[in-house]
Amino acid sequence: MDSRRCKLYRVHDFDSRQHLEMFLSDKAKMVFGEDFLKFPIENLRKTFISGHIKGDILLDLSMGSMIHHLYSACEFFKHIIVLKVKERCIMELKRWVDTRTGAFDWSHAAQLHAEIEEYSDQFLEKEIKVRSALQHVVKCDLQKENMTEPIDLPPADCIINVCLLDIISNDQDDFIRNLRKFSKLLKPGGHFIFIGLLGITCFTLHKEKFHMLTYNEDFVRKAFIGEGFTIDFCEVKKRTAESDLTDYKGVIFIAAHKQK
Template sequence: MMASSCCKFYHLHGFDSRQLLEDYFSDKPEMTLGDDSLIFPIENLTKTFAQGHIKGDFLIDLSVGPMVHHLYSACRFFKHIIVLKVSDRCIMELKRWLDTRTGAFNWGHASQLHEEIEGNCDELQDKEGKVRSAVQHVVICDLEKENVTDPIVLPLADCIITAWLLDHICRSQDDYIRYLKKFSKLLKPGGHLILIGSLGKTCMTVGKDKIHALTYDEHFVRKALVGEGFVIDDCKVKKRTVVSDLTDYKAVIFIAAHKMM
């Protein structure tokens, strides 16, 4: 794996957002990372939302690439979802799916996984349609601004989901805490944060590009959340069991937390 110092930064340099989906979230036989990138998040999100205490009017998604499978469970519990992206290419790819345009990425395998995990075929018959209805807006954001969606001012969210984004926008652990603070400002007191990330990663490959990743462990992310005023309600870690030259993470982590009042 190429040294992190030679990698591109996710939010500063261009990369092929469609290739990201093909390499990490597809159902192709050669895509070996599905247990960690698809099944692990879907299982934990399904269990977390099924408890019934994370719900409300407004959810913000701040996640890597144009992925949508992490929103399938959430769309049942929130009236409105706003997706924030740092890349125009990600927005175009996501809107292609939202608008059911020709050539959109096929997320049918994710719908099938939800059906198998949730076990309710009747509710899942139009799972993709429910996600499309819930996603009200896809908005470009600038993570360096005080208001990341300037000039748009968003209402404070009942919940934020951030999947793998912090891994790839942070140069240092101080950056991680700084961006976490920015995300927290988008959240109501008492609101919930769901965080998915990779532990021990230095880089990921997308097509011909190497994308930087911040290396951190479970202890660091727990300490960072508590330091920013969060109470951790649940934490699951799954060690990597598959071999792939695409990326060098050691484990994936899922955390559900709430912001203190």
Template sequence: MDSSSYKRYNVHGFDSRQHLEQYLSDKPDMVFREDTLKFPIENLSKIYADGCIKGSILIDLSAGSFVHQLYSSCEYFKDIIILKGNERCMMELKRYLDSRTGAFDWGHAIKLHEEIGENSDQFLDREAKLRSTIPHVLKCDLDKENIMDPIVLPPADCIISAWLLDVICKDQDDYRRYLRKFSRMLKPGGHMILIGALGSTYLTIGKERFHAFTYDEDFVRKTLVGEGFVINNFKGKKRTNVSDLTDYKSKMFVVAHKEK
């Protein structure tokens, strides 16, 4: 398929439930468990355990409608504000947060936390805590210079962005521009956590193929430093699964703090 015919996440949107089923479910044929579920959960648990990342406000700017990246976070932040540019993703996410019938079941993510040594009873309570920690799921406009205009949000202590830059950026200039927008929402000294896929050109949702920006570790490191960040942690995981749904080469987990 000609890459020029690929759809764009921030233009066309995608079926958020299909995305969850294909990349984040516990179905037997879901081959991305180690990369999209366990890898971020494991690394987030480790960095929070160090005690350096915590505060009043965490902003989540991620693709799709997944929440597994926030289960550990709710223990270290008073409020989590989720920003979405896609109405369909907002609806799917709110279905889960409101415990509605038909909401996506994240029970398998609980089991993964058990596998890495977290207390299972405590974690069941944390699912309720996560819901209570999220006061707002807000619509943003990623094309605006201030993506929340006219709303003014308080500066965040931390921002998590999982796989969003991968699917909204056309090129390197786009990546720098969006990262700069996100950085403006962060307190001096605050942390940016990026989760992404290296070497990818596309991902498939249902029968539709979507554009993915191709980049590598060297580019991410140089871009973060160029935008005023100090990198605290950079973890990579080479791909081992076999699937033609997407063509990434490895996953990355990056923690950086904004210089004062």
């Protein structure tokens, strides 16, 4: 795909509901379940069950209106604060939080979490816990030094970032600058969970291509280490989905902690 003709997430309109339907739903034609749902959920559960990542505040900085990665987190943090760049993503997410008619159905993700945790009959309780923990959805401006101005957020115990660094960063230097800005939201010793796509250039939504930053595992590792993180866990999964909607080569999961 030619990234020079791609739209930019921060600049152009982004249909967050269509993104969920095409890449994260339980529809039969949605081929990304193994890579985008199961792989992150399995590694999040593995990471949190170790017991050393927990606390009061979790910040979620993720692309679109996805919440499937928060099902494991809600067991280990009292409060989840979601930061969103796009107003449309906030509206879509709040529709689910408030259980409004027409909200995206995440029951397949809740069921998958429950099965991985071997409590398959308790998936409805998962959704209740996530809604209870998800206290605030906040609009943020990534161009500002304090991206949530005029709100001052308390330092977080953990940040989860799913593909947001991928889609907001114009180049690899920009990725590092954004990572540095996000890391300032963490407490000393706080944890950063990163889920991204390797070797991608674009993805297609409504026949429109959106830019994604191209990088490999070595770059991400060096970026985190260069910004003062110690990588505790890293797992890479080679692409399994067959689709021309996007050209990623694999999915990477990193759990790291900020050196004090």
